[in-house]
Amino acid sequence: MTLLPYDRYCDEILVQTDALRAALAGADLAVTVPTCPDWTLRELAVHLGGAHRWVGEIVRTRAAEDVAEERVPGFGGPDGEGPAALDAWLAEGAACAVAALRDAGPDAGVWTWAWERRTAFWARRMTHETVVHRADAALAAKAPYTVAPEIAADTIEEWLRIVSFAQESGDPEAAELRGGGRSLHLHATDVPGAEWLIEFGEDRFTWRHAHEKATVALRGPLTELMLVLNRRLEPGGGQAEVLGDARLLDYWLERSSFG
Template identity: 30%
Template sequence: MSDITPPGPEDYLAHLASDSARFVEVLRDTAPDAPVPSCPGWTTDDLLFHLAEVQRFWATVVGERLQTGEQAEAVTTERPEGRDTLLALFETSTHQLQSALRTTPPETPVWSWADEQTAAFSYRRQAHEALVHRIDAELTAGVDRRPVDRRFAADGVVEAIDVMYGEPQAWLEFRPEPGGVVGFVADDVGGRWVRAVGRAVGTSASGRAIDWRCFDHAAADAVPTVVVRGTAADLDCWLWNRPTVGPVTTEGDPSVLAAVRAVVEDGIQ
């Protein structure tokens, strides 16, 4: 929960546009082979292609109203050679994504890999994707990081713990860590989100064994045994394994804290 009202569709579109523009602005004059400090093993051009590919993928999913994972798997983007063609690909991809979202009401049925099967998923997910990689771009270019809107950052915390790292599907068994309750606290927005930490275990329809470290919703009266505290923007970065601007403090049961760190350290690019 937070004292701040979550962003709406127009807010997500504005953040997507702003952070995508900043992303390409700071990478345009950065050496193609410069390392991305927050994504080990990546170069500037790897980062540039990654976001171009992601945005083109979701532009197609939303724009063509794809309904199944099989349809989505057929969407591919070949990586072009050369900086100029990469920049052109990104500019085209981000324009296509923003246009697709602007012409698709959030409630429109559209496939996603999450439980949310409407375009609303892509409004939110792609805005936060652009934010995280905008920060990667600024770190790579060695320029000042633009501040993150507090309301958007608070939403990013919730998206990270509930979508990227949480809410295992119903066919998975959630096995909580003993005493595993974590509270994420962002005092700058009056935010406090309490979740259970553990593993989701099961077998997929294809027969693949799943054993996934994750968060899940805790009981209403659950008392955290670990507290992770910082500003909303810093908590968002911490959850994405990105450097924070200010301190993020952790306190509580060492074994539960280790479980929380294990979820985050599994990593998401």
């Protein structure tokens, strides 16, 4: 699968943020987020809104190195404690980040923590950061959650690339995702062609789009596959089913958690 257009990522940051804001409307912001138990729903929202502002500042200033949080205007949250202040702050942060991304275009050179140093990385990263944390918010607020198929598929693609980068960079957990002869198949039942075969080589893992027998398969709706891979849904916790050696799927999930 190919990357989505840069403008689509910019649009989607706003779409996903608006959907998250809708999930927060009327919710108890003090409730614990089940998938991020160290955070309340409000703290989750502040984390995401701070990330939007941080990336916006990196892109706006064309930063060549990491930008400290204390240098990001409004990073710590809204001035007011009420839900209306939080909602406005979230909307403003996403809008400012997207404005900076649109102004810069996809190829501007900026600092990133990853494999490419240009603004296109941040547009994609903030899209999927928002997609996944919107799932956290929806679960905590007991709100509905749907994602367009192409966004769910790209969230999976990006996460595989992040885990691969972690392995290449020497992350001790990701380093264990190897060992020849084992494989993990992700098979979406509702989107034709949305399949991934993750193969454990002697030194590292690789992935490709294929429909082949594997050591273990996770089969179900595409959005559920994305949520399981991002550890937002337990394997078998929805409509998705695990076929084969479930221990290998658990092994993958435990070693792609990064703490």
